[in-house]
Amino acid sequence: MPLRPQQRLRRAFEAWLLRRVPRQALPQRVGRRRVYIMPTPAGYAFGALVFALWLGAMNYANSMGFALAFLLAGVGLVAMHLTHANLLGIHLRQCHGKAVHAGTEAVITLDLGHDGARPRPAIFAHWPQSVAADRDGADLPASDTAHLRLALPTEHRGYLSLPPIALETTFPLGLFRAWTWIRPDIRLLVYPAADTRSPSFPQANHAEGEDSGRHLGREHFDSLRDYRHGDPRHDIHWKRLAKDSKPTVKQFLDTADRRLWIDWQALSGDPESRIRQCTRMVLEAHRHGWQWGLRLPGVSLPPDSGDAHRHQCLRTLALLDAPATPHG
Structure with missing residues (x-):
């Protein structure tokens, strides 16, 4: 499906920003200079509505129209501030995943937290340029940690450096989207894919x-079987004989x-x-x-x-x- 012009422009802008994000060891904290914020489609529509109200109030010299337009503009400015503050100060404390075989998806667990006194609702994580279904989100409790999980496709065996992780939020009104990128200096081991066509063992x-x-041998216990004539007496399971009244013999391999x-x-x-x-x-x-x-x-x-x-x-x-x- 071809991308729309605004999507291509956004991806080009994000690719330019990603080149400015270095790989760093964890934990990493989201600082003020690392948070980007832009209006969402709903935010652009909200801004157009406020402008139309203001224009109408100017045309008819309506004081109530001015009051409503300025009130909505103030709501939008407060929402922008709260959206930016909702992402500020979050820590990516740990990032880990188990080794998987090439061609399967690795599940990467992100440990997010913050030290603030208020919760941070609706924090989402995803890989850059991924679809919306490939993201995970949670409400971060006050001064606590939440765990998010992302699926990462693998193609080749060996060590795989994790791609940048995008953290974003649109809380509280969905009018603005604040986001940042974190590039953890972590590698995931990818096992080789198993051959499914060749015979098992030559x-x-x-x-x-x-x-x-x-x-049969004497090294490790394997199972129990019914007693047969000629079995050694020391192989009989005497404790079970007291319960079942039927002799069984311990078998070793x-x-x-x-x-x-x-x-x-x-x-x-x-x-x-x-x-x-x-x-x-x-x-x-x-x-x-x-x-x-x-x-x-x-x-x-x-x-x-x-x-x-x-x-x-x-x-x-x-x-x-x-x-x-x-x-x-």
């Missing part, structure tokens, strides 16, 4: 002399058979395709509770399991020859 990727089946290697050299395709295949294998191994290691060019992570190991593997894949990708 047989060559399993540890030597092992497979991915489930073998060895986890050595679950260890596998995700090997870059055993895969085919270009580097990005191999990274996506490795990502899928890491996610599947983590979902099944296996222990896995990762062999990449110049990097080798020993077999392990758990959330920390999954994050380490995905982070290594995300940053493999991947420069930072600034968003704005």
